Amino acid sequence: MTAITTMAPRHASTHTPHDKASRAHVISVLVENKVGVLARVAGLFTGRGFNIESLAVAETEDPTLSRMTIVTSGDARIIEQVTKQLNKLIDVIKVVDLSRETFVERELVLVKVRAEPEQRAEILRVTDIFRGNIIDVGQKSYIIEVTGDGDKIRAFIDLIKPIGILEIVRTGPVALSRGSKAIS
């Protein structure tokens, strides 16, 4: 027999070492707006050991459709499996890994902060810098709303934390690809 050169290992996760780095991906999923779809998608992630960092979902302009924005992480092989497995679900109509193109993302955070009289000016100033709004004013607390990408939200939280956060809720990002291209 002829001489044989030993090839790189065939293990799918080791074949392309430069794709091994795990990083966050934003995946947009257009789904049927039906009972059980969220459970199917969430179950797929847990069942196959994929991460969900966040998941935002609501109806689209067409009430029979919902759009999910899922933030997940993994190396190239895992992300490929995530998109392929999502595509296999009958109720999933379209899957796009937005991280492969340019996209915009926004997240909404509501923060309830301690707002004693001496803290209010500082809270208003920080909120203003982040173009946020005070949407509830109580005797001793405010609720602030801020939208932005993940970095902005994190920066805001870091600044407001020393003042005293009572409660916080984040939507997780929602995202769309830039330009006129549409996923449908």
Next chain:
Amino acid sequence: MKKSGAEIFVDCLLKEGVEVIFGHPGGVVLKIYDILLDAPLLHVLMRHEQGAVHAADGYARATGRAGVCLATSGPGATNCVTGLVTANMDAIPLVVFTGQVPTTVIGNDAFQEADIFGITLPCVKHSYVVRRVEDLARTIKEAFFIAQTGKPGPVLVDIPKDVSQAETEFKYPAEAKIRGYAPTYLGHPGQIRRAAKALAQAQRPVLYVGGGAISSNAAPELRELAELIHTPVTTTLLGLGVFPETHDLAMGMLGMHGTYWANMAMCEADLIFAIGARFDDRVTGRLDAFAEKAETIIHIDIDPSNIGKNVHTDIPIVGDVKTVLRALIDVVKTIKKDWAGDHQEWLDTVRGWAAEHPLRYHQDDESIKGQYVIETISKLAPKDAIITSGVGQHQMWAAQFYRFTQPRTWLTSGGLGTMGYCLPSAIGAQVAFPNRMVIGIDGDGSFQMTSHELATVVQYQLPVKIVILNNHYLGMVKQWQELFYNKRYSHSYLGTIPDYVKLAEAYGAKGFRATKPHEVLPTLQQAFATPGPVVAEVVIDSEEKVYPMVPAGAALREMVLA
């Protein structure tokens, strides 16, 4: 004219051409059962819903058409779960109907309520709860369409009691329209040309063929391609039968208990052509040592998620195996090449390995070897006999020593490895083909998991022949304990219980027993010649092991030969 949900259910099945349902009645499906009594459909009353799903699965594997079963809510539905996962892992088309408590009490912990839709979400290709009788016909249409197209699989349809009782106008949709579901059947022509070119350049190619080739009914195309390009063929456990084991290009099964020559061919091949196979861990052995010398891997699969999942593929082709092979053959035929001459050295090498380490065992005069029983069955059974199995040593010996020559004659649980599959799937196959011989090759452990279905076999006088290879142990568990757990046989001894001949007779079947090697042939001859249901117990050597064996986590090349 308005019809009840139950009448619509039956009408839909008839429109789908369903001839048989495997089921078990209960409270919330009584309206459906009432209509079934007068329907021109055979209902086979199984003794347990797991058996019903396996029987429908056996029916589906033997015929290629969706198997249908019907169970009641709660425990009836939960008993279906193992059958659903078995079918889902092996991509078998099923439509499983479960009854549900009335919509008015769903979620109230009503009597015999179980959230079977939720429980089975990861167990099915798709599933439905039918909440309005108006949706029933469309749902059933979609269920059959989804189960039988693309990569086949089980579909669950949960029907609340009030939906089967409510009435509406019946109109069966001409077609199912599902916007999120469009399987790819045609392979990409450019990829098919690349595949043909790669095949032409390969010195040491192997065709590695799985159950997808059977689902796609691609046996003729596979054979044509293999003969055209003079390339040896190895099949997975689920692929057995798609290529005749008697063919001189056949290498038998590969993987953990595969033949030496098939595994060596995989190790030494410069091209591996995966055809409807998914690089399962039982096939590849340790992944980082798999296919070390393969410069090219081509993979046809109808399921894109199987491509690149475990093994990197150079030429992926998403599509239906039969359709893609047809197109590939046309391209290959345009290539001018002396395939036979060019592959002679490679085929000689493979045949050398086969001669060096054939499958072997030693049958003495004292104790019966499981392999000998399989070889005897293989000699006695007609070519079109359908063989079913449980899971364990008997299954692996059957895979190694039975000479399968036709697709859809080997029904076994591969992916899930479901003990207890043998008897109920034999029922499904026998119902599908009343005039063919159906032989269940079972182990004593597997048989006991569903042995109550003997009642079904006898009630319907199905001439199923069950051969129990009885070694009084969970044989494969014992084998692992011997090899990897210092011969500490923790809870793998089953004892000499029950008396299988008496058990068979208690159900009204004929029982036979062989305990000495010289009794095997006459006992099996007599068992197979006896009309009606038969159980033949063959007491085998419990020390015998399945070889070759690639230990879990080892490379294919590290297989243990004996």
